[in-house]
Amino acid sequence: MPDISQYFPITDTTWIFLVVLFIILSAPVIMSKLRIPHIVGMVLAGVIVGQYGLNILERDASFEMFGKVGLYYIMFLAGLEMDMEGIKKNSRRMLLFGLMTFAIPFVMVYYAGIYLMDYSMQASLLLSCILASNTLIAYPIVCKYGLQKHPVVTLCVGSSMISLLFALIAFSGVVGSVSSEADVWFWLLMAAKLIGYCCGMSIIIPRVARWFLQHYSDAVMQFVFVLSVLFLSAALTEMMGLEGVFGAFFAGLVLNRYIPHVSPLMSRIEFTGNALFIPYFLIGVGMLIDIRVLFGGWHTVYIVFCMVFFGTIAKMIAAYIASFGMKMPMAHGNMMFGLTSAHAAGSIAIVMVGMKLYIGNGQYLVDSDMLNGVVMMILFTCVISSFVTEHASQQIVLDDNMYAEDEHTADDEKILIPIKRQTGVDNLVPLAIMMRNSKLNRGIIGLNVVLDDKDVVRNQAQGKRILEAAAKAASAADVRMLTQSRIAANIANGIMHAFKEYDASEIIIGMHEKKTENDNFWGVFTENLFTELNRQIMVCRLLQPLSTIRRIQVAVPSRVEFEPGFYRWIERLSVMSENMGCRIQFHGRTESMSLIREYIQNRHPSVRADYILMQHWKEITALSDEIKEDHLLVVITARTGTVSYKTAFERLPEEIGRYFANRNLIIVFPDQNGQPMESMTFTAPQKHNVDSAYAILSKWFKEKLSRNK
Numbered sequence: 001m002p003d004i005s006q007y008f009p010i011t012d013t014t015w016i017f018l019v020v021l022f023i024i025l026s027a028p029v030i031m032s033k034l035r036i037p038h039i040v041g042m043v044l045a046g047v048i049v050g051q052y053g054l055n056i057l058e059r060d061a062s063f064e065m066f067g068k069v070g071l072y073y074i075m076f077l078a079g080l081e082m083d084m085e086g087i088k089k090n091s092r093r094m095l096l097f098g099l100m101t102f103a104i105p106f107v108m109v110y111y112a113g114i115y116l117m118d119y120s121m122q123a124s125l126l127l128s129c130i131l132a133s134n135t136l137i138a139y140p141i142v143c144k145y146g147l148q149k150h151p152v153v154t155l156c157v158g159s160s161m162i163s164l165l166f167a168l169i170a171f172s173g174v175v176g177s178v179s180s181e182a183d184v185w186f187w188l189l190m191a192a193k194l195i196g197y198c199c200g201m202s203i204i205i206p207r208v209a210r211w212f213l214q215h216y217s218d219a220v221m222q223f224v225f226v227l228s229v230l231f232l233s234a235a236l237t238e239m240m241g242l243e244g245v246f247g248a249f250f251a252g253l254v255l256n257r258y259i260p261h262v263s264p265l266m267s268r269i270e271f272t273g274n275a276l277f278i279p280y281f282l283i284g285v286g287m288l289i290d291i292r293v294l295f296g297g298w299h300t301v302y303i304v305f306c307m308v309f310f311g312t313i314a315k316m317i318a319a320y321i322a323s324f325g326m327k328m329p330m331a332h333g334n335m336m337f338g339l340t341s342a343h344a345a346g347s348i349a350i351v352m353v354g355m356k357l358y359i360g361n362g363q364y365l366v367d368s369d370m371l372n373g374v375v376m377m378i379l380f381t382c383v384i385s386s387f388v389t390e391h392a393s394q395q396i397v398l399d400d401n402m403y404a405e406d407e408h409t410a411d412d413e414k415i416l417i418p419i420k421r422q423t424g425v426d427n428l429v430p431l432a433i434m435m436r437n438s439k440l441n442r443g444i445i446g447l448n449v450v451l452d453d454k455d456v457v458r459n460q461a462q463g464k465r466i467l468e469a470a471a472k473a474a475s476a477a478d479v480r481m482l483t484q485s486r487i488a489a490n491i492a493n494g495i496m497h498a499f500k501e502y503d504a505s506e507i508i509i510g511m512h513e514k515k516t517e518n519d520n521f522w523g524v525f526t527e528n529l530f531t532e533l534n535r536q537i538m539v540c541r542l543l544q545p546l547s548t549i550r551r552i553q554v555a556v557p558s559r560v561e562f563e564p565g566f567y568r569w570i571e572r573l574s575v576m577s578e579n580m581g582c583r584i585q586f587h588g589r590t591e592s593m594s595l596i597r598e599y600i601q602n603r604h605p606s607v608r609a610d611y612i613l614m615q616h617w618k619e620i621t622a623l624s625d626e627i628k629e630d631h632l633l634v635v636i637t638a639r640t641g642t643v644s645y646k647t648a649f650e651r652l653p654e655e656i657g658r659y660f661a662n663r664n665l666i667i668v669f670p671d672q673n674g675q676p677m678e679s680m681t682f683t684a685p686q687k688h689n690v691d692s693a694y695a696i697l698s699k700w701f702k703e704k705l706s707r708n709k
Helices: 013-034 038-049 061-080 084-089 091-115 121-132 139-144 151-178 184-215 219-239 244-258 264-287 291-295 298-325 330-340 345-355 368-403 422-435 456-476 491-501 526-532 566-580 590-603 617-625 647-659 684-708
Strands: 358-360 415-418 444-451 481-488 506-510 536-541 551-555 583-588 609-613 631-636 664-669
Touching: 013 038, 013 061, 013 264, 038 139, 038 264, 038 368, 061 139, 061 219, 061 244, 061 264, 084 091, 084 151, 084 244, 091 121, 091 151, 091 298, 121 151, 121 298, 121 345, 121 368, 139 264, 139 368, 151 184, 151 244, 151 330, 151 345, 184 219, 184 244, 219 244, 219 264, 264 368, 264 456, 291 298, 291 368, 298 330, 298 368, 330 368, 345 368, 415 422, 415 491, 422 444, 422 456, 422 506, 422 536, 422 566, 444 456, 444 491, 456 481, 481 491, 491 506, 491 526, 506 526, 526 536, 536 566, 551 566, 551 617, 566 583, 566 590, 583 590, 583 617, 590 609, 617 647, 647 664
Parallel strands: 415 444, 415 506, 444 481, 506 536, 551 583, 551 631, 583 609, 631 664
Antiparallel strands: 536 664
16 A cells, blocks of 8 residues: 655645635535534644644645734624624623623633642733633624624624733733833833824724725725735734734724625625635644643643633633623623633734743743643634534524514515616615615616617617626625616606516616706606606715715605605615614604604614704705715605695705705605606696696686576
8 A cells, every 4th residue: 555644744835725725615514514613623624634633734834824814804804893883882891891801811810820730920920811812713603693793792892802902911011021121111102002003093094994995996906905904903013012913803993984794895805704714714723733732641631621621711700790790691691601712823822922931040931831731722712612602693593583573574675776877886786785674685676778769789788788787796795686678668667667567665766967057957767757656766866985975964854754655764774874884864853853763763773863853844955064075965855745745845956956966965755655646846836736726716707607697
């Protein structure tokens, strides 16, 4: 039998990458059969193929690089997907749990290190720093169940960063004490650098990100820009003496507002991380683990047991005491324990630094037993964390579904988007994605209607290319789009026929671009749509990407609450505000404001909403001073003859052209009862009034003449 050991470990880059891809592909399949979390499978695969296992792969520079990127990616995604409003509301809880999950393990492990493991004070402090911090190794499990923005997950992520920050500061103190640098000036300089870093990132990066995303829409450039911010932030924290994972998380927080969760950019970031970098990191962690040390002597087994036992028990005590004190259910306590109990490559980095700290007499701060113990502790805590988080995620999903309303039967959402130009792909498709209810998991309908004239073949071919681009843009955000190219003698009739065929719930359409001074505000066919259809129509003019809009301003007319489509447009705007992470302000009468407030507080409590009194519709012109270039004005209007219609709507085209000419704008015609027959123009309502007056006078004269006879 030939000896194949001479071919191992594999050193060729191509074969290394092939084996890693095979592991990434096969581990989830095998682990799902065994009902074991995929993360555990990745780590165990690294143990098997590493130098301490079958020695199939050599842990070369690619594992160092991709592994570090993967760790940064986990922390960056955690920051990107944080519920910022939840952080503000639960900042005290976050700080309290962060202090508990740091202090309890720190104290317990410190005394265990001195009295049970016979380490020096400095070595015990270093071990306390390792076990007081944690790595969100199980965060991909949370993402799999769609719980990224769940309040308890936000609490755990924020608390993990607080405990990590305290652990890194304490570790810096240990390093400074060994090198005799930890004096008062050392701590003052550390505090100054940390404050300067946070302030600089919070002030400069948002402005740069807003400018870049406004001026560059290329998907590759946006992705590279985000990665540049990530690694710049990580590099700056490493220069300060802290771990780069803190900088990666902070970069996610800073960019949180500019990368909506349902955007194509977010999909690309998550896809790249979950497909390559994060699995590479997990496999690399497994390759560090040497299971043989458990059989090397009872002392190493004893050290490993003490680290795993006291580190895990301390994290468990902190999690369940915090959940009990905050009156949370047991499933939330399990999640808090699961997410905060794992340790990974960050612990290895701290130990490696400790091995280089010389304490005299030919000894270093960290010996081989502590190194082996920490590596084995990583394996056990990763397994424990993955199983507990998986179980807790399942419990929370079941509990939430039990008490949730049946939204799948309560919403008839089918959004139709007539697209004529590339601007529709760039603006209308992202707007529909931002507004759709992701829980319903329904696609959107893209429609291109061309006139049946001599250029029909050329226009239809161009329309199909635009629809392909629209479907590609929707697919980038993981949203299905059904497309149809239609030939019609009249554009409005073609849209209305498609609307009825697909049984659509609403239309999102671009605003007509006026080319001459005498050009109609609504254009040739838009006016026909809202006069012939009584379903919701949104006419949009977006001058910049949605992710760069800071505030939504909504003008609400009186009596709008009596319209059947009242809650539909509130739902769409609330979902959009939630996905964009921006504040929304409603301007209207007290009666309407109270109902809007009640709906948002019950259905979308995380939305940052303000309710401002506007007694009369003529006050809408005063909003021109408040609405900035990066704001979005939403005007709720009505069709002629409906409950909330008022004659002031006749001046709407003129007021928009005069006061809001260069502003982002959406005009909403809600669902309304009846079939309106009059258009919103200057002449039609007046003609209707004249005809009515003429009929009344004519009838009166006839009755008068008959009496005289």
